[in-house]
Amino acid sequence: MMQEPQIPEREFERFVAEHRRLIGKICYLYAACESDFDDLYQEVLINLWRGFPGFAGRSRPSSWVWRVALNTCITCYRRERRRTRFVPLAEGFATADEEPDRHERVQELQTRIERLDPIEKALVMLWLDETPYDEIAAITGLTRNNVASKLHRIRLKLREQTQR
Numbered sequence: 814m815m816q817e818p819q820i821p822e823r824e825f826e827r828f829v830a831e832h833r834r835l836i837g838k839i840c841y842l843y844a845a846c847e848s849d850f851d852d853l854y855q856e857v858l859i860n861l862w863r864g865f866p867g868f869a870g871r872s873r874p875s876s877w878v879w880r881v882a883l884n885t886c887i888t889c890y891r892r893e894r895r896r897t898r899f900v901p902l903a904e905g906f907a908t909a910d911e912e913p914d915r916h917e918r919v920q921e922l923q924t925r926i927e928r929l930d931p932i933e934k935a936l937v938m939l940w941l942d943e944t945p946y947d948e949i950a951a952i953t954g955l956t957r958n959n960v961a962s963k964l965h966r967i968r969l970k971l972r973e974q975t976q977r
Contacts, residue, residue, distance in 0.1 A: 832878045843886035857882045879952045887931045
């Protein structure tokens with residue numbers, strides 16, 4: 814029986830603490846309710862724990878977290894296919910210094926994003942996070958040109974939803 818490599822728990826806890834918001838944001842995007850969020854978050858942590866010893870640092874840690882969290886959430890989404898309502902995106906992006914109408918704008922954006930397929934959602938969230946196209950390509954496994962093309966089409970689709 815093969816033993817898993819030992820990971821210093823404190824190192825992993827520090828790593829997760831540094832990327833807590835990012836993990837939460839991705840899980841919020843794919844969660845149908847609060848309990849789904851908790852389950853997704855736990856699944857992501859398990860997958861991060863399993864992959865942590867093999868993370869060689871060839872990419873930025875946040876890129877690796879994006880990829881693991883995104884793959885985990887999409888896999889769970891496909892497995893469950895029971896999205897009836899969403900955890901408000903506004904909760905995931907809440908800040909103390911919000912503008913009065915920001916909450917409404919974020920809710921409108923959430924409504925539009927909910928209509929996208931899982932890959933489109935991921936691309937939009939990475940783009941909203943101001944992630945460079947090359948890094949989005951590395952995270953998603955798409956080419957840079959494909960990322961640019963898909964994001965262009967997604968932006969057109971979101972604008973189209975506004976005009977309806």
